[in-house]
Amino acid sequence: MGTRDGTPVMSGATQHENRAGTAPRPDLRQRRRASVRREIALRAIELFDAQGFGETTVEQIAAAAGISLRTFYRHCAVKEEVLTPLLTEGVEELVRALAARPSGEPLVDAARTALLAGSSVNGADTRRTARVMLAEPALKARWLAAGRRAQDLLTPVVAERVGAGPGEGVVAAALAGMLVNVATTALEYWALHPDGEPLGVVTQEAFGAVAAFGRPGA
Known part of the structure; x- marks a missing residue:
């Protein structure tokens, strides 16, 4: 980012990223949260594939992901969102x-x-x-x-x-x-x-x- 008459000016690459709808790089907390949610999703898809969506409980998903049920609901309000x-x-x-x-x-x-x-x-x-x-x-x-x-x-x-x-x-x-x-x-x-x-x-x-x-x- 440079300046023009004292006003910040975005580079062409930055302007392109904004027009493309890309978000700024997430901070450490956001990356950790995303990592946990991805792990939950991967374990859930394994269970859904093996035993069916209806037969899989959120308790089973949480256990497979190595998290508590409380942590599961902190990241996923309902099973359909996992x-x-x-x-x-x-x-x-x-x-x-x-x-x-x-x-x-x-x-x-x-x-x-x-x-x-x-x-x-x-x-x-x-x-x-x-x-x-x-x-x-x-x-x-x-x-x-x-x-x-x-x-x-x-x-x-x-x-x-x-x-x-x-x-x-x-x-x-x-x-x-x-x-x-x-x-x-x-x-x-x-x-x-x-x-x-x-x-x-x-x-x-x-x-x-x-x-x-x-x-x-x-």
Whole structure:
């Protein structure tokens, strides 16, 4: 950050981060809290996968995470919220990755690369999380809500990439919604077909179909 006439001026990188909707780096307390919530989520998904969502109690989740029941409720008001940290992590990684792509790269190519760039995307935890959440109505609602949040966070990033003006908000929102839907479709298909193609191939095919849409002969 520099100054201009005594007034602080943000660098281009800082301005870009703010437009992309990224939050300032969390402090130590926030990072510890996030770490605990993530550990709870990982232990919960293991239990949900092994014995079912309905059959898993919060007491079992707390015990598996090595915390007290009181600590569990300090981080999760209800059992249905326990996997939220994994969804939040994935959404934020996607937004950061897309914001970091070269400005001249085609939007569909940038989004495909951004989806695969997240450190949490390709692992068994992601596949298991998607499979469990899609099978349980109470959790599927959270999965769908995460997609909506992704669209909201991606819209300003997309607007900047395509040069959408103040009166063209619907254009950026529509493009962001399209990208989220394609990414979600690819992730869900990959998660529900464990013997199928790798995520990279599925994602390439899904985004390739969108890129080809509208071309002559498509």
